[in-house]
Amino acid sequence: MNHQQQINKAVKGIASIQKKNKKEYWRPAFHITAPVSWMNDPNGFSMFKDEYHLFYQYHPYSPEWDNMHWGHVKSPDLVHWEHLPPALAPSEPYDTDGCFSGSAVEADGELVLMYTGNVWTGPDPDEDLKQVQCLATSTDGLRFEKHVQNPVVSEAPAGRTHPNHFRDPKVWRENDYYYAVLGSRTVDNVGQALLYRSENLLEWEFMNILAAGRGNMGYMWECPDLFRLDGFDVLVMSPQGVLPEGERYHNLHQAVYAVGDLDLEKGTFEFDVFHPLDHGFDFYAPQTTLDRFGRRIVIGWFAMWESDMPEKEELWAGAMSLPRVLSCEAGRWKSRPLPEMADLRREEVKRSGVIIEDERQIEGVEGNCLELQVVIDPQQAEQCGVDLLANESTGEKTKLVYNAREQKITLDREKSGTGPGGTRTTDVVLENGLLHLHIFIDHSTVEVFMQGGEKVMSARVYPAEASTGVRFFSDRTIELVEIRKWKLSKSISTAAPDMQLLL
Ligand code: FRU
Known part of the structure; x- marks a missing residue:
């Protein structure tokens, strides 16, 4: 089946699950959830033609994590959202076992998704995998075509970087280049983020290991995101394997931010410590975008890996957090609910x-x-x-x-x-x-x-x-x-x- 046929199949699958008669008590009313079935990470959070688009890791056919698609919602204001057909489905030899997390950027009037193609190469999901970076483009923000030159990055950099755990590109444009930061680990299990650069989104140059963990900073960094916020350089990421420290880091995996010094020419981000983005139980793999007012908005997956999700009885699983406005005021980090949520007050x-x-x-x-x-x-x-x-x-x-x-x-x-x-x-x-x-x-x-x-x-x-x-x-x-x-x-x-x- 080609990509379009896979998408059509998923849309039909969603409709048929939705027809099943089920009670829905736990479904949120003002938080994004999938129409049915499993969702995880927010992906491709972006603005295109004056509308906000949010995609998410999606398995349309059941409330369990499985072969990843990209679900899709859009909004005029980050408050009201409508469901669109899934944007990506596994369909090619390089993404046959999942279109994993990634991001979006507008380029020449098109919405370009950059995502990780995942292929299982054997029985051990931790070792036997091949991950490559891919593009899909759309002119209408609705139908996405995978690029003929995929994969655009087909190997992790040589050296001490683990060859297989290489995923979750976050792409942005700055000056004359596109940059992408990727999640990775070393062969001896230290989390790190990689920086790439491109003039055209198709040919990518590996610049450097942007940052790497020391001490209790985890064995793998997923879903990195790099941006400037109120004059500070910030790296957000989702480290796996951080051990509890006092009251911190009691979830299976963590979502953290670090404030540091970015040198884009050298491809380095120096930082001392990271901090939790959320001190509760369920907030993972957050992704940010700039909104039309220049605010930095973050949305996280409102769940945690390996946590019980009783909503599966209702044939859906997972939600998104409220959109939160990030700021750094007088050196103090703030994360506030999107003020426009007030439109919903009654x-x-x-x-x-x-x-x-x-x-x-x-x-x-x-x-x-x-x-x-x-x-x-x-x-x-x-x-x-x-x-x-x-x-x-x-x-x-x-x-x-x-x-x-x-x-x-x-x-x-x-x-x-x-x-x-x-x-x-x-x-x-x-x-x-x-x-x-x-x-x-x-x-x-x-x-x-x-x-x-x-x-x-x-x-x-x-x-x-x-x-x-x-x-x-x-x-x-x-x-x-x-x-x-x-x-x-x-x-x-x-x-x-x-x-x-x-x-
Ligand atoms: C984070 C993550 C990503 C990966 C995706 C797969 O939650 O593990 O690293 O791309 O989920 O669904």
Whole structure:
């Protein structure tokens, strides 16, 4: 089957799974999910002809990771999204076992995807693989043709670089060149990123090993992304195999950023430390783009490898995080929810000066699809916080606790419902004695932004339908200086992509 036939087959496959009668309780309303079946990494996040395009690692035929396609959504504003037919499907000898992660760039009026073609060469998926870099182009942002010159990079660089783990190109244009940064590892299992350069996207020159891990920085770096942010050079990447350090790095794999010194001529990025991009459970393989206002927007896969995903019962698996605006203000890293999400706000409930002694629910403040902004004055409390998606009769809750003595916040999903449990903790510094929480709940997702974006924690949770309570608690009197809550309306269609689009 040629590429177009594979795409048509996938579109039909999606439609037939969608016809199956199934309950869908955990599907988010304002986070991107696939119409059916499995998704992982965001790919090809870009703007083309004044619309935003996001692609994702996709297995259209089941809610399990398997032969990777690229799913596709587009949006006028990063808030409202519609599904398009998959953009890429395995169809050629060089990508027969998967069109793996990659990125997009606009070139001469075309949207060009750069992705990794994956081929299994034997039974061991860790050793027996061949990965090459490929292009696909589109003039309409809908139908993509693989380039006749594929693969455009067919071998990893010689030397100590592992010949087979060589993937996830992130491409951009700067001055007279296209650059691409790739994920890689050395033969002795040290994560590294590689830098390439090209004048035409077809002939690529390997420039250098851009950066490599030292110490506890993982055995493989996936999905690197390199950009300037508010005057700083930043490398974002997803290292595998980082060991826990105190409260950090308790997920199977990590998504991190490093601020360093980039020399594009030499192809080097020097940095000392990296930091988690998200302090919760589920945020991986993030990718950024510049939006039409020049903001740096990041979206991550809202899941984690090898984590239980009870939504598979509903015949879909995986979601995207909210789009987040990255900034570096006075040397402080910030990650804030996209402000335009406010377009979805409905039915505001606003209160101020609410005193909590022990436990309290606030009238009108509940739900499973909402935004909550709360400013807490913990006063003399040692522990205070809020239970989300709570249920009085079953005891279900996703708990957020501030510990004043340790100045830490813990997100606890031990009693969240079905699915994985665990806790994650991070430091938080009060601002004039106040704790600022900005929380988004979307059926099976919880994102907690703290202190104006200084920290964010994300979790997938799987509560029962009746678990919709929001309950504040404290061991001493505290004041909710201000609380605002909105219902959020649905902004992502779940309609399968329209077959007609391809005709
Ligand atoms: C990251 C990753 C990438 C790879 C893709 C395969 O989650 O492992 O390195 O390209 O997923 O789906």
